[in-house]
Amino acid sequence: MSRIAISPKVLAGIVSIGLLAASGLANGLLSVAPGIAMHTQCSDGRDNDDDGKFDYPEDADCASLDDVAEGPESQALFVSITDGKERVRRGDSVIYVIRLRQQREERRDVDVYFHLPSQTSMVGADQGGSYRDGTVTWRRISVERGQVTRLTVQVHVNPTADADKLMVARVVSEGVSATDTTMISGPVTPEQLIMRFSARITDEQTFAQPDQVLSYTVTVRNLDDVSHTIPVRVTLPTATAFESAEGGPTINREHIIWQDQTFSPNERKTYHFKLRTLRRTHENVSIFTRVQAGPASATDRTTIAHGTPPNEYSVSITDYRTTAERGQELTYSIHVRNRSPYAAVDPVISASVSTFAEFLSADQGGYWDGTNIRWEGQEIAAYGVRTFSYTVRVRRDADIGGQMLGGVRVESVRGPTDMDTTAIVAHSDETYQPVRSVRQTSSVAPKAPMPRIGVSGHGLVITQEADRSEAIPGTRIRYTVTVTNRSNSNVGGATVSVRYDASALRYVSSDDGALRTEGNIVWSLPRIGPGQQWTTHYTLLVRDGAPHGLRTSNIAVISGGDTVNIAAGDRMYTTSVGVMRQMPTTGAPAGLIAMALTSLLGTGTGIAGAGFLRRRLLL
Incomplete structure (x- = not known):
């Protein structure tokens, strides 16, 4: 048996601690709660959920050192994805449903990324999802506490996809990912591989409103010298509802199908159908409508635009002068015409200011942002015209012979523009004299102010x-x-x-x-x-x-x-x-305030402190 030697000082310390603990317990000063850990899982130095990450901040499941558990019950975001199917056939349409939930914040805005499975092609995504290079991206999707946010993506399985292979779809958000697997089945017939067809689909629209009926035309042509019998199938976009179709097709939730269509050599056939965009469709959502005819396929894309489509505006700008001299004020009138049958709810009008001008004022809520004059949140009635104006002064150092350039643009990808040019001269006799009576046309906005209507x-x-x-x-x-x-x-x-x-x-x-x-x-x-x-x-x-x-x-x-x-x-x-992320510093510097206070105290220490601060400020 081995013996452990303890020095008298150490022994006395142990006895003292034991007596103190006994005394505390006897008097109720100390209490012991068996079974309570000294640290939470997010601060105990262990990998409690076996994910290879330890505690906060390394483990993303921990929001702080005080989080009780590292496991999924404290996870910041929950993501799932499914298409609801175990197997699909070649040429099928598949709709993936993505669900997002969170339990930490009242509201959380996240970016979501969906990676398309191989052997599929994109059809459409709801809630403003944009597609590029095999990935659908949603920006700033709001997830409320305890609520489920639902996103959908529709894809098309390629007719020549390899059979008995898995389609693997993956969604990622905030570092959390989920996958869905679906088996592809069904052989490709030799006839499918050799037949040649062309297909085209269009609604003749670049932009559309929510709750608008779109009229589609599908054109299919047999390019072979022999006859073929095939189905013509249209995949319905997720942001639309079926309205009508000609030719007696079969209609279900996902497709319009004209069954057993026989095409003679080089024969062309045309099909017509109508869809209605959903009333609550978000702006900038792209509606992809796809047709498949044998091995041929085509897609039409229409973008949802709230208010007036950008190509339905016309604009003009004028200051009613050809010359101006230094120091004179010029008032520009901008006329914006809405040529569509829809009210323009929120167009943004942007006007540029010449380098030889100083901005003075703008009417109807227009403001100078340091580069341009902007009007936001304006309203223009269907087929209506609005007039905006702003005033600038020709700079005193403007070049004689130079030009005052005033430009205007309705901000959008294809928004219209106009420009006004006024020559800078040594002396100008022109004055601001706008014409008050103008005949309006349906295609060009007038070059003069329109009177405002009022009761x-x-x-x-x-x-x-x-x-x-x-x-x-x-x-x-x-x-x-x-x-x-x-x-x-x-x-x-x-x-x-x-x-x-x-x-x-x-x-x-x-x-x-x-x-x-x-x-x-x-x-x-x-x-x-x-x-x-x-x-x-x-x-x-x-x-x-x-x-x-x-x-x-x-x-x-x-x-x-x-x-x-x-x-x-x-x-x-x-x-x-x-x-602003941080307000600018205002008021007197803290050093001057402290120096004034110490001076007012009138003590030697205060005066010395003030002298020290003064020396600091001068360094």
Whole structure:
């Protein structure tokens, strides 16, 4: 037996600790709760969920050192994917359903990436998913706490796909991934491999509105010198609903199929059908409609555009002058015509300013962003014209013989533009004299201001103010909306709605009686007498993920009731607040404040401290 030698000092320490523990337990000062760990799984130095990662922050399942478990029950995001099938045939259409859930935050915005299986081709994706190089990408998809966010992707299995091989689809978001596997079955007949066909499909539309009927034409041609009998199959996009079809096809949830179509040598046949875009389809969603005829296939793409398609605008700009001299003020008039049968709800008009000019002012909520003058959140009626104006001054150092260039553009991929040129001279006798009567045409916007339409006394006028012009994430912004009746009669039955960017701003509160949906607040106006006002308030919070430099634009609009004849400029008001990650330093420097305080104390120490601070500031 071996013996352990303990020094007298160590022995005395052990005895003291034992007596202290016994005394504490006897007096109830110390308590022991058996079975409680000293550390959480996210801080105990162990790989508790066997994923090869230890504790916070290495293990993504841990949000902090205080998280109890490393396992999936504390996971930040849950992702799943399925097509609901074990086997598919060549040429089939497959719809994948992606589900996202999270339990940590009230709302979380994530990017989602779906990788197409091999041996398939893209048909369509909902909720603004964009396709490129084999990957469908969704940006800033909102996942509410405890709610399921659903995304769908439709793909087409290639007719020549290898049989008895798996299609593997994968989705990734925030480092979390999920896969789905489906077996491909069905042989390819020799006839399928040798027949030659061409196919074409079009709805003659580049852009479409939600809840719009699209008329498709399919053209199929047999390129062989022998006859073939084949089905002609159209795969229905996920963002549409079937309306009608000619020729008696078979119709199900996924396809329109003209069965057993016999084509003589070099024969061409045409098929017609109609689809309706879904009412709640998001903007910029691409609708891919695919036709397959034997080995041939073709796809039509139509993009959802809320409001007016960009190719349905025409614009013009003029300052009604050919010459100007240094120091003179020039007022430009911009005319934007909406040539479509849809109201333009939120076009963005951008005007450029010459390098020889100084910006002075803009009407109807236009603002200078340091480069251009912008009007956002404007409304243009179907087949209507809106006029905007801004004023600049010719710089004192402008080159004689130079040119004042004023440009305008409706911002979009294919938005129209126009330019006005004015020569800078030593002396100009021209003045601002716009023509007041202009004949309008359906294709070109007029080159003169159009009179604004209003009821007697201008009717209702809406204004909106924010309690700040810049804010950092986490800041609350209080808005005040005021409606004034400038007419000579009572006005009632109207509503006020405010639209805001829900991805950057979160609703906090509003006055009683408001109805709220995501990104919208609506009030019902009482009857307002002549000269009276109605005022309400609402508060929004800048979200943590709002990017630096973003300008949030809240659009307040009057609609309904007796407002049909009120000018659009009076029925709408846009208020912008800039987002900054850090507010600029303002006020007196901390050193000067401290120096002033110590000087006021009148003590020797204070004076010495002030002298020290002064020396620091001078270094």
